[in-house]
Amino acid sequence: MADWNAFFKNEDDDEEQEDGEQRDYRITGRDSLVFLVDASKEMFIKGEDGEPSNFDMTMQVVRSVYTSKIISSYRDLVALVFYGTEHSKNPRNSFKHVYVYHDLDEPGAKRVQEVDALRGPKGAQLAAETMGSGETSLGDALWCCANLYSDIKLRLSHKRLMLFTCRDDPHGSDSVKDRQARTKAGDLKETGVVIDLMHLMKPGGFDVSLFFRDIISPPEDESELGLQLSPCDKLEDLQKRVRAKEQKKRAMARLSLCLGDVKIAVGIFATAVQARKPGAIKLYRETNEPVRSKSRIFHTQTGSLLLPSEIKKAQVYGRKQIVLEKDEVDSLKKFGDPELYLIGFKPMEKLKRHHHIRPSVFIYPEEDEVKGSSCLFSALLKKCSEKNVFALCLRLHLGLSQ
Numbered sequence: 001m002a003d004w005n006a007f008f009k010n011e012d013d014d015e016e017q018e019d020g021e022q023r024d025y026r027i028t029g030r031d032s033l034v035f036l037v038d039a040s041k042e043m044f045i046k047g048e049d050g051e052p053s054n055f056d057m058t059m060q061v062v063r064s065v066y067t068s069k070i071i072s073s074y075r076d077l078v079a080l081v082f083y084g085t086e087h088s089k090n091p092r093n094s095f096k097h098v099y100v101y102h103d104l105d106e107p108g109a110k111r112v113q114e115v116d117a118l119r120g121p122k123g124a125q126l127a128a129e130t131m132g133s134g135e136t137s138l139g140d141a142l143w144c145c146a147n148l149y150s151d152i153k154l155r156l157s158h159k160r161l162m163l164f165t166c167r168d169d170p171h172g173s174d175s176v177k178d179r180q181a182r183t184k185a186g187d188l189k190e191t192g193v194v195i196d197l198m199h200l201m202k203p204g205g206f207d208v209s210l211f212f213r214d215i216i217s218p219p220e221d222e223s224e225l226g227l228q229l230s231p232c233d234k235l236e237d238l239q240k241r242v243r244a245k246e247q248k249k250r251a252m253a254r255l256s257l258c259l260g261d262v263k264i265a266v267g268i269f270a271t272a273v274q275a276r277k278p279g280a281i282k283l284y285r286e287t288n289e290p291v292r293s294k295s296r297i298f299h300t301q302t303g304s305l306l307l308p309s310e311i312k313k314a315q316v317y318g319r320k321q322i323v324l325e326k327d328e329v330d331s332l333k334k335f336g337d338p339e340l341y342l343i344g345f346k347p348m349e350k351l352k353r354h355h356h357i358r359p360s361v362f363i364y365p366e367e368d369e370v371k372g373s374s375c376l377f378s379a380l381l382k383k384c385s386e387k388n389v390f391a392l393c394l395r396l397h398l399g400l401s402q
Contacts, residue, residue, distance in 0.1 A: 029157030032077040032104060034145050035062050038165035039082040039099070041133045042202065044124050054200040055127070056119055057235045058164045061242050063115045066107045071277065077156075079104040079148055080115070083141035084170070086132030091147060095140040099131045104148050136170045138215075139180030146188055157251070159193040162242065163215075166200040166231070168207045178211060185215045198241060199231045206231040254366060256339045257377070257393075264376050265369030266340065270361050338396050345389040 035058075037043075043055040052060075062080060069076050080102040090100045102111055118127055145161055171177040185195060197216045199206045232238040251267035282291040297306045313329050314321045324332075340363070365373040384391060 029155040030076055031073065031158045032079075032149070032152070032156050032160070033065070034079045034081060034104065034148065034161045035065075036081050036083060036141055036145060036161055036163045037062075038084050038136075038163075038167060038170070039127065039131055039133055040084040040136060040165075040167060040170075042166055043200075044127075044133075047201075052235065053124065054164075054166045054202075055124065057200070057232075057238055058198075059115055059118045059123065060235060061238055063112060063119070064239060065242065066112050066115060069107045070109075070112075074106060076106070077104045077152065077154075078102070078107050078111075079145075080111075081141065081145060081148075082131055083138060084133060084136040086134035087130070090144050091151070094147075095137075095144045097134045097137060098141050098144045100144065100148070104152055136167075137177055137180070138170055139177060139184045142181060142184035142188055146184065146191070146193075149191070149193065159191075161188065161193055161195045162198055163195065163212075164198045164200065166202040166206070168199070168202075168210045168212065170211065181211075182214050189217055198238065200238070201231045251366075252361065253338075254369065255395075256337075256370075257363070258339050258341045259376075259380070260342070262376070263339075263370070264373035265366040266363045266373065266377065267366050268361050268363055270359065272359075336396050341394045341396070343392045343394055345384070345387075345391055348388050348390055351390055 037055070037058055039055070043058075044053050046053045066078060069078060079100070082099040082101060083097065085097050085099040088096050088098055090098050101114070117123060142161075149156070149159060171181070188195060194217045195215060197208070197212050199208065199212070232241060251269055253268045255266065255268070256263040257266045283289065284291050297311060298304065299306055308326070312323050312325070314323050316322070365377040367374045380391070
């Protein structure tokens with residue numbers, strides 16, 4: 001048995017450093033994005049003056065998002081699904097003419113290479129051999145995407161589906177398939193999935209009102225582009241539209257603001273955050289797989305392996321060694337639930353410049369989490385402004401005070 005400070009201090013610090021990135025995702029959840037791409041023959045028709053086909057432009061945009069995610073948000077989940085294919089590949093092969101090229105998972109170099117293989121003339125040939133072009137049932141494709149989301153056991157902060165097509169009437173006025181697609185789109189939107197249409201140029205123009213107006217989600221806020229009536233005919237326009245939709249305002253944390261016995265939901269946001277490249281990941285040189293470290297503790301005298309239940313932590317106090325169990329140590333570190341507690345109010349003149357010790361963050365009510373949060377938060381802010389006071393709060397981050 002060793003002294004707590006001497007033996008266990010470095011171990012705890014290492015665990016906090018390793019789990020630092022994971023903790024943020026455990027609080028806020030991960031973003032998820034599904035690319036649903038039309039694989040019909042119309043998508044492979046080349047444009048005028050040697051312009052790339054709609055399918056080729058889509059694959060370039062998918063590759064761009066993959067590489068961007070790897071650099072900036074490598075923990076986000078991305079999937080690539082084709083519909084209107086001749087061959088089928090999906091979990092349990094429940095849906096015909098739907099080909100799941102990539103399941104919802106973290107992007108990586110292998111996936112980027114597989115998307116690269118679908119670009120250009122050789123990519124079109126590979127797509128024809130692998131998937132082919134067949135009948136279309138957008139309802140089955142949306143149903144398959146819903147299953148991809150339901151199979152994920154991780155917490156997801158935002159779910160988005162981007163639909164790429166150049167056909168404004170994919171079912172050829174088949175009312176049964178149209179109704180089925182509208183029903184599945186409504187089910188997806190009820191579960192929090194945002195459906196965006198990335199419609200591409202075709203001869204005669206693209207009429208959104210024929211079918212897709214009832215499929216896509218309305219704009220989430222004023223900053224979004226909303227429904228674009230004009231289809232994309234250039235790669236730059238498509239990339240700009242996808243980037244505007246794909247960049248989601250993510251809360252740094254979502255927690256409760258405790259006003260005595262009343263609790264409202266708030267989100268913590270930062271207007272600007274410095275972009276940092278992900279930390280280095282150690283790989284096994286023969287298989288290129290991530291290396292995971294595992295620590296074992298042995299008895300200093302007998303050399304036998306110690307089980308977690310046999311390890312105690314101790315603190316010397318008053319010349320006595322106080323032995324603590326693991327759950328007792330955990331309870332000492334935890335001050336309460338991760339929430340924001342209102343302590344009281346102080347006049348604005350008591351707030352000094354030297355109190356500003358780190359970049360500012362802003363809290364915003366989360367009406368979707370707790371109904372009435374916006375109304376109560378607005379009333380509190382208004383009264384603070386009228387009385388020229390500021391609210392003093394204690395934030396518990398994962399139970400630790402800040």
